[in-house]
Amino acid sequence: MKRSESLRKAYVLMVLWAVAHLSSPGSGLRALRRTTGGRRGSTGLTGQDANGVPLRRSKRGWMWNQFFLLEEYTGTDMQYVGKLHSDGDRGDGSVRYVLTGEGAGSLFKIDEKSGDIHATKRLDREEKAYYILHAKAINRFTNEALEGQSEFIIKIHDINDNEPRFTKDVYTARVPEMSDIGTSVIQVTATDADDATYGNSARVVYSILEGQPYFSVDPETGLIKTALPGMDREVKENYQVVIQAKDMAGQMGGLSGTTTVSITLSDVNDNPPRFTKTLYEFRVPESVELGGTVGVIRAMDADIGENAEMDYRIIGSDGPGMFDITTNRSTQDGVIVLRKPLDFERKRQYSLRVQVENAHINPRFFSVGPFRDEATVKIVVEDVDEPPVFERASYVMEVKEDAARNTIIGSVSASDPDDKNSLVRYTIDRRTDMDRVFNIHAGNGSVYTLRELDREENAWHNISVLATEFNNPRQISRVPVYIRVLDVNDNAPTFATNYETFVCENAKANQRIQTVSATDPDEPLGGHRFFFGLAQEAAGKANFSVRDNKDNTAWILTRRNSYNSLQKSVYHVPVVISDGEFPMQSSTSTLTVRVCTCDREGNMKLCNAEALTARAGLSTGALVAILLCVIILLMIVVLFAALRRQRKKEPLIISKEDVRDNVVSYNDEGGGEEDTQAFDIGTLRNPEAIEESKQRRDIVPETFYPPVRRPVLPPTRDNNGDVRDFINQRLVDNDSDPTAPPYDSLATYAYEGNGSVAESLSSLESVTTEGDQDYNYLSEWGPRFKKLADMYGGDDSDRDS
Template structure:
């Protein structure tokens, strides 16, 4: 018989004895009186049933049997089963009470089932026994292999780690029952990864097993771990997992140059701060352990070069710090050292952890522009220097070996007035015109030097030319002095302090002297006292001045400087004579003196007076134009009446008024020029002037008026040159002295004698004609 069948028989036997204890041995007990105790027998008694999982038989698996003492075998008892899986997983024979499992059960899915059983009367359905609870436990078998919690595992360990360094712990879980047998007891073992790593069989902890594992030799490892149940015995189930182990880097390698000698070629025209070249050392480490620093430990050109580290590429970049000159030095040699930025003391102590290399830098020649000897030039020249005087010279040379000749010119943008010029060959700067220090004390020009062979190569240098002072200006009064003297002034009284100015600038400063002009010394009313401090006092030489006798004095003052050649000039001081009070305060002056006191010059007063006069003229013209515009015409008409209107608005004295119209003209019409033409109309040439007959004078008193009117009417009627433009004389008022007396009807009423109005009735139609010509209405005609 195999082991599995033996186990099944043992379980069945145990189930039978546990299910029906009444069939077992009974222990008799007695009470206190010695009477044997008897236990009443229950209908059935059980604790639990056991059932093997994963049953593989063809028939249903038998679980157990229920039986009641009330069952007499006549078929009157019916067994009922309820609870978990009743009717589906477990079936009971209602007559016999046998229980069977209908399916294969898995303990890992459900380890036990709780059911309830009772016996009832088949016919009355009454319960013969109380309901009882029992458990069906699924007995475990080793049907699950161990399973790891991860697959794969990822781990890392520093390179060069000691043997036994922990790497990672793996864990496998077995679903079988750990409380029964060895089905869930797991043992770990390593299948792949030896001899580098080992695993603890009980805990699954993986450790290093080989010393000196180098990441630079091998970085990644694949380790296979097995977990087997049944304590690793034969027949146990097993599972595997893969552990990927990476050796992490440590700084155990120094940087190393690939070459011991590097060579770079650089033009001498390279700018400062530019890169000359780059070098790189190799380091087998990675990350921060591969970071390195470069530095110069030796050079035959101190301070010429520098080296920095490019952190992104870990290169050493050589930079130019001073200008190169092919003609001075054509080659440089450097010693550069490289070292890790992060030092591992453990490995550093074992030996040098740095490297060195030699750098050779060759300077290449470049065609350079001329080079001036100085960065700037300062020259001096006196302001009285003649034209073409040499001020100074500049010098430039070709720094290249070929030594090309140099040509000099002046940048005319810095000398637009062409004050200076330069010799193209030797660089001598000379003047082109006269200088004046007072006009410009400094001249800043720029000189350009170019090569004859290559004019595009040029350089500039600033030249500052200072014009030296020459005593060529005479001193004068510092301001326009005008002062006054009181009539009651006393002798030797100071009335003014004067000072002088000079545009020249002597080295020792100005030293002015003041004196009275020799031509005025004999008859001087004032004296000049030099204070020896570039000022002088004007003093009176006598007492009491009279403004009526002389109101203005002119004092000539000679001012000299102390330079060579000495310059002097005569300045005139104007002194007004004024009336003052006892304290010397001015009370009254003539207009000129008053002008001087208020501080206005004669020219300023003349300008003010001219402005006032011009303003007055403008105001008068404006008033006249406004008055002319507002004057109403004597005759207002819609037509353009171009007449000569003579208006007498004021009553005059008749013939006695010499300003009035000459009545004699009316009395003597012969005096009128026969060929007189109208002044307001130019006659045409093809209309010859018409001579009109002169009417004889009338005999009556008013004949001269009638004759005059008649003559004018004939002239207008016979004039073909123009429309009827007449010359109308209006007599609005008649004076008492008129021989024609008054034509007014008002005055005729008051007259004692009769007035002859025949001439009015005679000439009425003609007046009507004149009124029609001028477009008058009926009232105008009547008047």
């Protein structure tokens, strides 16, 4: 370092001497005013050009060369820059020199009389390389400019005072291991703040100080390359390389800087996997479940990352398909798993040949050697006390439904797979046979019935049989047993549904009125075959016949023309249905036929209530339920009405002898709202409450118009004419009788006749002078009114009667 500092000082002194010599007043760097002769500012003729035009030469003004100043001046006196001088300066002190521009007055000062320029401070070229200034020469007394203002430059001369600096303090780089010589790693760059256009102060040369012989650096570009072949990451992974940058083209006296490059060798797959052992041995119990782990083997690979990923496989085994091996990607271990059940009594040891190889092989390194390895795996099976094993996975047994109790229907068999061959005890899992239909012999496994079976109730029984070792009751196994109950023809066929039909009164003989079919809960192998026929007890006096269609259906036909509902409204046809199985089963089903009135096309028009409900699809039970509900409702209504009458009304009559049943028919409602005394309902409650002074306004008093009685002729076939005449005559007699007291009367009529002006059928709703009316007493007239209506509203034969 002392030597370098001495060389630097010598170099600086040499440069200072050269600059001072070149800048001396007699060097030609001073300001010169050049003219062509004559006085300052004058022009003169110098001749003519080719065209005869006179030539003139004018004053050229100030001509300045550059001033040069050395940076980093270390002297005690101010550094001399240069001298300004005008031709007009006679040395008498009349000229004053003025300096302006960058640094004028602060960095640079000028002597007004002599024009000498000095630098007042040390200058740094790296801070500012040049300064632009302006100079003028002025007459000190008149302040007139002797010369026009002119510009000149003071340029700072560079010295080598800056060492090279790298762009980074520390560089990091990666290069694959086993790379060839000359493989590029990284390029480093150093810069020098000195002037690159002047000398070699900024010319940098690179060299390697540490890292040889593994790496090299290009001296001009700074590119680092590998210099040694076969660098192995597994041997050494990280390298620290020191690079130097030196200016002055690397010559003596140049300044330098260094940087460190951290180079890491990246991994390549140049190492094969290797088993840690050539023989692995595992001991596993025979009770290991399928898919369970038998053992774990491991191979080592010097590589890392995906280059160390391995695949395992079984290349040989004395138990094909018994085991499989997979790779644990997180640990790269080989996991051996079980694929088939182990059996100590059948095979006690297995031998496997296992191979491992890299998952990602680099073809460049095939020549290094095989990228795989092999090992032997020995698996020893250990004995475990196992539960009994049934000969079959399930059992299917059959038994007829008419089998007697304690009938053996089949047997199961289980044995102890262990060498000790323990005895086995059989039981039935009662959770699968809660009704205790079956049982099993504990010693030989025979299954038998405990009670009679019914296929129509349960066609299948699914039970479980347990097998337990005598020596170890905890060792239990189970097997499903499916018991099928075989069909026996023990059920008679019956109607498929509850048939109810009707026959028209105008029906013809051999007319079909219903098609019937049958059902049977039995299930014969060849399917059902039903036979239909009329019961023998009804064959002699039958009104209907049964025709078997030979397809499990039958027709019900009429045997005569016309039926009379008045004579008989319901017929019951007994039909015998039998099957074709052995033993043959038969039953008698009854078909209900009701007689109804139909039109010519056979459509039912009128039928009794039972027939109508039957056609509507209501069963007898439903009809009974409906009728009971109606009766209960009617009883509630009647009871409520009776209670109300007892609470609000006075007795209708006082004397039992004063009860008269009158049925009055009329077609006159009275005088409407204006006739409030026509029918006083109050008298209906108590005949004694009649006001004698009140007269009926709808009839003429007896004193003025004596009553006229007209003979009444009962209607006959000869003189009735029409029922209307008879009813009208009755109405006139009642209306014209003023002596008829208004006792409890019910004026009803079923026929008003033509031309009646009455719009309602009764005047019972006329307004009265008293309170609420109660019409419950009308219900007792219902049967009598119906009888009277039947008498007068029926046909001619009824009137004759």
